[in-house]
Amino acid sequence: MSSPLSFPVSCHSTCCFMDCQLYQFHYIKEAKKWTEAQQYCREKHTDLATVTNMKDMKRLINISARDQSEAWIGLYNKTLGTRTWYWSLPGVEFSVNETNWNQGESNDCGKQENCGLLVNTSKWGYASCSIQRYFLCYNGENSHFTWQEAQSYCREKHTDLISGTKQLQDGEVEKVIKSTHRKPFFGLFRDTWRWSDGSSFSFRHWNLQFNNYQPNRDKVILIKENKTWEDALYYCRGHHRDLVTITNMDDQRWIQEKVKNASTPFVWIGLHYAWSLHFWVWVSDEEVIYENWASCPQMDDCDVSGAMETRGGHKWLEKKDSETFNFICSKN
Known part of the structure; x- marks a missing residue:
C-alpha cells in the first residue's frame, strides 16, 4: 500500500458544483510518500484524489499540466485483498x-x-x-x-x-x-485495487507504457541436468542464487522461453508444497500470488513440488520430489 517514492499530491475536497462534479481537486506541489500524501490530504482536505471517469481524469491533467510531473492519487493495490x-x-x-x-x-x-x-x-x-x-x-x-x-x-x-x-x-x-x-x-x-476514501468506483486508466515492464531475462538460467527437486534446489543455491521464483506474468513469459530448450518434459521451479501449513510457498519466501496451474493442485501429498511444462501452455503441475527434471535457477 505504501511506497518509498515521493511525488506531488492530488487531494480532493467533497463538494458539488453547478455541473454536480463530485470532487474539487487540489494539486499539492510537495513531494511526499504515498502514505504521507494520504495523511496530508485527510488532514487538510478530504482524501487523496478519487478518479471516477474520464472527465475527472481530464480535470486532474489540467490542474497539474504546468508541472508535468507524476502525482499521487488515491488508488492503491491491496495486495492480499480479495479480487x-x-x-x-x-x-x-x-x-x-x-x-x-x-x-x-x-x-x-x-x-x-x-x-x-x-x-x-x-x-x-x-x-x-x-x-x-x-x-x-x-x-x-x-x-x-x-x-x-x-x-x-x-x-x-x-x-x-x-x-x-x-x-x-x-x-x-x-x-x-x-x-x-x-x-x-x-x-x-x-x-485488488482500492480507493483511499473507500469508494467502490471501478474507473481505471492505466498508462500502458508502464504495464509493458519486462524483467531482465539474463537473471534466469536453464540447467540441462536431471535432478530431483531437492538436488536442484541445492545446485542453484550453490552455483547461482536459488530455484526460480515467478511473481507475475512477465516473469512467466521470460521463463517459458527459456524452458523451450529443456531436454525433459517438465522443469523444476522454486515452488514447494508445505505439508504442515497446507499451502504452496516459494523457496524465496515470496507469497504465491500469481499462479499458472494446469489444474487445481492436490493438497494431500507431503512430497510434491512445482514444475513447469516445457511445451504447450507452460502450465505448472505438482510433481513428486523424487522425479528428475531439468530446472531453472535465478542468478545473482
Missing part, C-alpha cells in the same frame, strides 16, 4: 446476482485470469488480460488487442467496452457473436 469484479463503464455496478458464468468458470483456482470474455452469446468466461483477442465496444467493435488496449481504444473511438447485462442483452451483440467463432473480450474485469 473484486467490476464493469469497465463508469456508473454500471457489478452484481453477483446478475452473472452468467459458463460451467466451470466460477472457480479459477487462484489463477491471474482477470478479464471477461464471451464464450457464446450468453455465457461468460475469463482469460489473461495480456493476450490479444477480438473485443466488443459499446457503439463499436474492433479486433485483436489486449484487454487494456481494447478498453483504451473503445474509450477513445466509442464509449467503452460493452458493460453490464443490459448492454450484453442487446440484439446487436448477439449478431456480432454469431458472426464469428472467436471469444471476444467485454467490459468485465477484477483486481
